[in-house]
Amino acid sequence: xxxxxxxxxxxxxxxxxxxxxxxxxxxxxxxxxxxxxxxxxxxxxxxxxxxxxxxxxxxxxx
Numbered sequence: 632x633x634x635x636x637x638x639x640x641x642x643x644x645x646x647x648x649x650x651x652x653x654x655x656x657x658x659x660x661x662x663x664x665x666x667x668x669x670x671x672x673x674x675x676x677x678x679x680x681x682x683x684x685x686x687x688x689x690x691x692x693x
Contacts, residue, residue, distance in 0.1 A: 649693070650692055650693055651690040651691070651692055651693065652690060652691055652693050653688050653689070653690045654689050654690060654691055655687075655688070655689040656686060656687070656688055656689075657686070657687040657688075657689070658684050658685075658686060658687075659684055659685045659686070659687050660682075660683065660684045661683045661684055661685060662683070665683055666681070666683065
């Protein structure tokens with residue numbers, strides 16, 4: 632990758648650049664420590680399921 636220090640936005644890679652083909656999509660969970668106690672309490676009170684994660688896309692140049 633030419634500019635390894637720069638991230639590519641998800642929609643730029645998957646929809647607007649025909650030179651890349653997404654081969655794998657992996658959901659990567661993050662630590663629950665990223666939520667504060669108040670956020671967790673509000674989610675529990677509202678009975679909301681919260682997910683914390685990032686999507687890792689693996690693509691190859693066509």
